[in-house]
Amino acid sequence: MTPVDALERVVHCLDRAHDTGFKTKAFVRALETVRTLSPEELAQRAKADTLTDLDGIGDSSAKVIQQALAGGEVAYLTDLEAKTQVPITPAGAVYRDALRADLHLHSRWSDGGATIEAMARTAIDLGHEYMVLTDHSPRLTVAHGLSQERLEQQVADVAVLNEQLAPFRILTGIEVDILEDGTLDHGDAILSQLDVVVASVHNKLRMEGKAMTERMVRAVANPHVDILGHCTGRLIGKRDPSSFDPDYVFAACAQFHTAVEINCRPERLDPPRPLLQMAIEYGCFFAINSDAHATGQLEWQPRGCDRAAQMGVPLDRVLNTWPADQLLAWTCERTGG
Numbered sequence: 001m002t003p004v005d006a007l008e009r010v011v012h013c014l015d016r017a018h019d020t021g022f023k024t025k026a027f028v029r030a031l032e033t034v035r036t037l038s039p040e041e042l043a044q045r046a047k048a049d050t051l052t053d054l055d056g057i058g059d060s061s062a063k064v065i066q067q068a069l070a071g072g073e074v075a076y077l078t079d080l081e082a083k084t085q086v087p088i089t090p091a092g093a094v095y096r097d098a099l100r101a102d103l104h105l106h107s108r109w110s111d112g113g114a115t116i117e118a119m120a121r122t123a124i125d126l127g128h129e130y131m132v133l134t135d136h137s138p139r140l141t142v143a144h145g146l147s148q149e150r151l152e153q154q155v156a157d158v159a160v161l162n163e164q165l166a167p168f169r170i171l172t173g174i175e176v177d178i179l180e181d182g183t184l185d186h187g188d189a190i191l192s193q194l195d196v197v198v199a200s201v202h203n204k205l206r207m208e209g210k211a212m213t214e215r216m217v218r219a220v221a222n223p224h225v226d227i228l229g230h231c232t233g234r235l236i237g238k239r240d241p242s243s244f245d246p247d248y249v250f251a252a253c254a255q256f257h258t259a260v261e262i263n264c265r266p267e268r269l270d271p272p273r274p275l276l277q278m279a280i281e282y283g284c285f286f287a288i289n290s291d292a293h294a295t296g297q298l299e300w301q302p303r304g305c306d307r308a309a310q311m312g313v314p315l316d317r318v319l320n321t322w323p324a325d326q327l328l329a330w331t332c333e334r335t336g337g
């Protein structure tokens with residue numbers, strides 16, 4: 001394990017534990033510094049004990065680097081591996097074992113912290129057969145949403161990566177913003193070229209209920225939209241769910257074959273249980289998605305699996321238990337092409 005490997009793994013573990021504080025930032029900085037150094041300089045400094053003279057390297061990261069170079073156990077990492085495991089119930093494990101993919105995740109192209117390749121390699125390590133890359137759309141400027149040009153470039157890059165990563169597959173996609181009137185933040189031409197489209201509300205979450213219902217139903221009925229992302233927009237303890245009439249929204253999801261996302265982010269866990277129950281009763285499809293913005297966050301699916309098990313989501317209605325070709329056939333059937 002090289003120092004870069006060790007530091008990357010530390011950051012991965014801190015991310016999966018949802019540590020967003022000082023510690024994670026410090027290790028990310030150390031990693032950036034180490035990446036700029038030659039192996040010779042790194043070895044020299046480790047020997048002379050001058051690693052901490054460098055910007056961004058503190059006592060903990062210096063120790064990780066030294067232990068990695070020594071070729072033995074990296075004690076800090078061993079401890080972290082054990083402490084940051086994402087727990088899962090036996091019932092949830094049945095769902096997790098059935099998952100072949102993650103259908104909502106971000107890369108550095110928008111507001112994610114990792115490259116597409118790093119996300120894909122982690123997905124492979126987690127046992128996935130494929131993943132859908134869903135960076136943000138242009139309206140979300142704070143998240144560096146992708147213009148049509150950048151999205152086309154990304155699709156081309158994914159094709160190259162797919163050749164290297166086969167048989168693993170990266171399906172193309174986007175998390176497209178649902179605009180205030182229920183139209184989408186990208187046109188038909190580009191959306192029809194993507195494999196999977198997740199549509200989410202990210203702004204004007206406090207709209208009056210009737211208008212929000214119309215907005216969501218319109219988006220759900222759009223033939224390009226395959227998955228409704230984090231439907232209530234709630235952030236647990238910080239932001240209440242949006243108001244909308246779930247009968248209309250879930251009936252539309254069932255009618256137009258738009259899956260309801262079970263979002264696994266710990267601050268979202270969206271939809272809340274009573275809404276999830278309604279969506280099951282309406283006969284909706286589902287997708288258990290990490291919405292990961294870092295490699296470690298790809299390990300968050302157990303949270304959604306536990307909820308799905310608890311509420312009795314029919315396993316055969318979970319899109320990401322299907323092989324990629326079955327999913328693609330389903331999305332094509334909907335868009336008619």
Ligand SMILES: [Zn+2]
Nearest residue numbers: 175200229230
């Ligand atoms: Zn989102």
Ligand SMILES: [Zn+2]
Nearest residue numbers: 104106175291
């Ligand atoms: Zn997202």
